[in-house]
Structures are given as structure tokens and as C-alpha cells.
Amino acid sequence: MNVKLKTMIAGTTALAALAIGGAAMADGHTMKIGITQNNVGVDSYQTTYENSFIAAAEANENVDAVVLDAGGDVARQIAQVQDLIQQEVDAIIIWPTNGEAVIPAVREAFNAGIPVIVTNSNIAEAGFEFVSSFSGPDNVTQGSRSAEIMCDKFTEMGIQDEAQVVQISGQPGYTTAIERQSGFDDRLPEVCPNVTIVETQPGDWNREKSQTVMEAFLVKYDDIDGVYSGDDNMGVGALNAAIAAGREGIIFVGATNFAVGYEAMERGEYWGSIYQSPVDDAEAALQTAIDVINGEEVPFLNYFDTPKITQDNQSEFTKPVF
Amino acid sequence: MSDLAATNDGGRRKSIMNLLARNGILIAFVVFMIGFTLANDRFISLDNVMGVVRSSAILGVIALGVTFVVISGNLDLSVGSMMSFSTIVVLDLHDKIGPAFAIPVMFAMTMALGALIGFLVGYLKLNSLIVTLGMLSAIHGLTLTYSGGKNMDIADKEGTWFAVFGQGHVLGIPVPVIIFGVLAAILAVLLARTAFGRRVYAVGGNGVAATFSGIPRARVVFLSYVISSFCVAMAGLLQASRSMGSQNTVGQGLELDVLAAVILGGASLLGGSGTIFKTVIGVLILGFIQNGLLLVGLQFYVQYVVTWVIIILAVWLDVAAKRGRLWSPIA
Numbered sequence: 001m002n003v004k005l006k007t008m009i010a011g012t013t014a015l016a017a018l019a020i021g022g023a024a025m026a027d028g029h030t031m032k033i034g035i036t037q038n039n040v041g042v043d044s045y046q047t048t049y050e051n052s053f054i055a056a057a058e059a060n061e062n063v064d065a066v067v068l069d070a071g072g073d074v075a076r077q078i079a080q081v082q083d084l085i086q087q088e089v090d091a092i093i094i095w096p097t098n099g100e101a102v103i104p105a106v107r108e109a110f111n112a113g114i115p116v117i118v119t120n121s122n123i124a125e126a127g128f129e130f131v132s133s134f135s136g137p138d139n140v141t142q143g144s145r146s147a148e149i150m151c152d153k154f155t156e157m158g159i160q161d162e163a164q165v166v167q168i169s170g171q172p173g174y175t176t177a178i179e180r181q182s183g184f185d186d187r188l189p190e191v192c193p194n195v196t197i198v199e200t201q202p203g204d205w206n207r208e209k210s211q212t213v214m215e216a217f218l219v220k221y222d223d224i225d226g227v228y229s230g231d232d233n234m235g236v237g238a239l240n241a242a243i244a245a246g247r248e249g250i251i252f253v254g255a256t257n258f259a260v261g262y263e264a265m266e267r268g269e270y271w272g273s274i275y276q277s278p279v280d281d282a283e284a285a286l287q288t289a290i291d292v293i294n295g296e297e298v299p300f301l302n303y304f305d306t307p308k309i310t311q312d313n314q315s316e317f318t319k320p321v322f
Numbered sequence: 323m324s325d326l327a328a329t330n331d332g333g334r335r336k337s338i339m340n341l342l343a344r345n346g347i348l349i350a351f352v353v354f355m356i357g358f359t360l361a362n363d364r365f366i367s368l369d370n371v372m373g374v375v376r377s378s379a380i381l382g383v384i385a386l387g388v389t390f391v392v393i394s395g396n397l398d399l400s401v402g403s404m405m406s407f408s409t410i411v412v413l414d415l416h417d418k419i420g421p422a423f424a425i426p427v428m429f430a431m432t433m434a435l436g437a438l439i440g441f442l443v444g445y446l447k448l449n450s451l452i453v454t455l456g457m458l459s460a461i462h463g464l465t466l467t468y469s470g471g472k473n474m475d476i477a478d479k480e481g482t483w484f485a486v487f488g489q490g491h492v493l494g495i496p497v498p499v500i501i502f503g504v505l506a507a508i509l510a511v512l513l514a515r516t517a518f519g520r521r522v523y524a525v526g527g528n529g530v531a532a533t534f535s536g537i538p539r540a541r542v543v544f545l546s547y548v549i550s551s552f553c554v555a556m557a558g559l560l561q562a563s564r565s566m567g568s569q570n571t572v573g574q575g576l577e578l579d580v581l582a583a584v585i586l587g588g589a590s591l592l593g594g595s596g597t598i599f600k601t602v603i604g605v606l607i608l609g610f611i612q613n614g615l616l617l618v619g620l621q622f623y624v625q626y627v628v629t630w631v632i633i634i635l636a637v638w639l640d641v642a643a644k645r646g647r648l649w650s651p652i653a
Contacts, residue, residue, distance in 0.1 A: 047471035216616035219370045
């Protein structure tokens, strides 16, 4: 009954929106939701995200989804947002290719009366006023949790007063990369004040690139106790470099637990990560969009939880599918 | 002109000058090596040098093949996405039909793509820039379709001999370095010492003249692309074996690094000049620059800029050595 009432209210709101903003929605039955993703082919996380999103949209008979992919290209993403505005969708979900450059396109959607939901990685603050809600992981918290995982392990090993850490960050300019790095950089000195981060270089979310970066770190520094990578894909690249160089006893901590990272944890080569499910991520984004269209109260920062995972507790988690 | 000078009685000094002029890029190479060594003494350590040569091997193997294409007067921008393709295919087939079959099948599939490009550019005489730019995108789509966008990983990384190509050592030398070296030697002989090699130069130097001299221009261009795709398949094998898993975009952007290496080596984009040896030097310069900048610890954003400043400096040094002065009042 309550649901019906909600639908009716939503329908009325929608009719009002139709009159004012020209957003086409036939009495609340079908919502047309457009999504422009960052770069689907680049990694399995994004691929799984897309599949889960499509599955969730198909499972919901009230939703008609337009699924687009920007292929990592800002210009293409802006064009896609404009296309979605032309198609008069009821809401646009955007996974920004670049936190700054997409703001004008988001503003355009806002001015056209179409609510915008940002997913996975947020846009820059200057664009917040044009966004209805952000649905995704809290990357700053993820970075600080990784710092805690690493510090706890160092303390357990008794090297919390001398350990040296190198960091391999994600793609420069990418909000997720910047937030995870700042979360890690800020939290580590709080929990382990005597641990030093000797150098940070980007691995561009790319396993092979990270392997090369780690090789250079290994040549440059005789003493590396820990490696923090912006995701497990890069972390495994760094791990490969350390194994090839015969350097043992390094503590590897990542984020976004990938299957390869999970397996490396099972083998005891990789210490820990942050468990983040692309299925949760996609479903949360779709639900947020539906809630926004239905006029429900949605927090501006709509985070889903991403817990710590280490060799000690990994049996509580299923192996990631990506 | 400099050849003539060397035979004059000015003798020894001139012939040294001549040697330098022919190898300006070698001088540049030595200068950079000394510079980076001064900045960080670990740069020249055996471990690091071996590491750089090993990680350059993948780029290098591709550059060997592209050298043929460039000398024949064409471009190949498809090599990056073609390598992604071969890497993904061999990783996928490894678990399905075993490495012994996966490797030849992957080579056949990759070389079929090379043959297609060779047919379009050689026999249909389509512009190579357009064809290979189109193939860059088309092959990327093919790879994504093949993999369904997923990362490919070998399930059982311990129980296979597949790792030998990317991670093995023979007499302390990494296998990728050996493959790079052997392939460079074979292709150097093919290019410099055989009739086919001379035809590649002839076609690139003056295609019309080559045709009227009875050289089967289309077939030479076709074979250059097949050689190039063979090298790409080899690089894909090294890449796959090195990391035992890969993203779909592993080769993205590689085509420009490859071209940079080939041009650094002094090959003309207009065709007709270049050698395998100089391409190898170009590859090493590129590899050592990237490694050197990391060791010096420059901020990453600055590295993009510095890399290209160094490359342009190297090309300038090369040109200056050839004409015997730093700049030229006429063109």
C-alpha cells in the first residue's frame, strides 16, 4: 500500500516535472535512466560493474536503461551526457572520466532539469551544486583503512618505528587515485608516526606499469618494508617485481580487492586490501537514481561500506569475480 | 659528401669525425648514460641495466618489425592494440588448450591480422596511416569482444612452463633479452644482407623506380607487415608470460613509443633509411630515459615533459652530427 502511495506521489511529482522541465515520464511507470561509464574494457571491475548494472536494470521492470561507455575519453563522455539530455532521460548516472572536465556537461544536465547521480568516483567540489547525489565507495576512508592495515601489521612484526613504505598510486588526475592517496598519506602518520613514505609514483591502474615502477624502487631503495598500491591490480604488478628480484618480507597492501590479489593473499604473498564489490557499487548507483527520481531523501554522499580484508579474515569474504 | 671526405688524405681525424657523424645517436646515448649515472650511481648497476633491457625487450621486439614497415615507406599504428590482442588470446588459450598449442595458434591469429593490413596497404594501395589507425581501433574492439572486457589470468601460475619466456634466465641472462637479441640479429641480416632487405629499402626510397626495376612492390610491403605482426606476436608472448595475466589495454599507447624508438634510431618516416642496430639503440635510449627519470625521482608529471625534451635533443644531436654543425642556415 505504502509502495503504491509512493508511486503515486512519484507520479505526481513526475507530472509536475514534465510540465516544468519537459522530462518525459509516463505517469511513473517507466523511468528512463542513462549511464555514461568511464572505461569499461580497461579492467574487470568496470566490466563487472556494467554487467551488474544491466542485470539490475533488467530485473526492475520500471527501469529502462541507456548504457553508454566513454572509453576513458573526456570529450566522448561530455558528448554522451549531451546525447542523454537530448533523449530526455529522467536521470543521468555518470562515472567521471575526469573529476574536473565533466563539470560543464553536468551543469548542462542540471540546467535541463535532469538529476545527475555521480557513481564510483566523485567529481570535483566545484560541480557539487549540480549533482543530486554521489553513490560509491568512500575512497578517503579506504586509503586510511589501508594505512591502518599496514600499521597493524608493522606493529605485529615489531618494525613500526623504522619501516619504510613506497606507494604506487592510480592514474594522475583521477579522483579515486587522489582520494585514496590522501587518505593513506594522512592516516599513516597518525597511527604509525615513525613509518616513512619514501616515494610515491603512479602506476596508472596498470599492472605492467606498476611492475616497472616497482623494479625501479627496488633498485633505488635497499630497505622497503611495505608497498601501498591504489588497487590490487597494481599491487600484484609490484608483487611480481619483488618476487622476480628475490626481495622477501615486504608487506603489500592494496585497495579494491581483485581476484588476483585475493589469490596472492591465499598464497601468503600479499597481506591485505579493501573489499569493494562492483556489484554493490552498480546496484547502489541504480537504486540512488531511482530514489532521486522518486523524490526520496537521499544523502548527498551515499556511501556503501567497503571493509578491510587481510590474510587473517579473508575466509569471511567470497573471492571477487573480477 | 662525408664519405668522400673520409677518403681524402685528411685521413684519420676525418674518419673518426665521419664515424661520429654516422652515429650521432650513439653519442647521445653515451651522454645520457653518463648523466644519469652521475645523478644516481645505482643507475649503471648490473641489476638495473639488466632490468631495463629486459623491460625494453617487449617494446624492442615490436620496434624491430616496425623498422621494416617504416623503411618500406609506411606506418604501423596498430601494433599496440595488436599486442593487447595477442597477449589476451595466448593467456585465454593457455588455460583452454595448453601452452604448446596456444602459442602457435596465437601467432597464426596475430599474423593473419598483419596479413590483412599488408593486403590493404600493399595490394590495395590504401594509405597506411588510415589503415593502421583504423586497425588500432578495430583490433581493440576485437580484443574486448574476445575477452568480454575481462582481465585474463592464467589460473594455475605455478604448474606451467609458460613463464619461461618472460621470467626465465639462461646463463644469468633474462630470456626476453635473449629473444630480443637473437631476433634483432636475424632481422638485421635479413634487412642488410639479403635481396629482400634491399627491396625493402628500394620500395621505401623510391617506390615508382622500384616498380620499374621489376621489384614486386606490393609483395614487399605485404611481407613487411607480416614480419611486423610476427614481432608483435612475440612481444605479446613475452608480455603474457611476464605477468601471467593482463588487462585488455596492455599495449595501449605503445605504438607511439615504438615509433619514437624507430625514429630515434634515425629511420626516416618517409622510408628508405634506417637500420636494425640503430633501432635497438633507439629502444635502449627510451628504456634508460624512463628508468633514469624514475631513479632520479622526478615528479611524475615532469617526467612526461623531460622524456620528450630528451628525445628531441637526441634527434637534434643526431642531425647535427650528420651535417657537422649544430644548426643549418639552409633547411
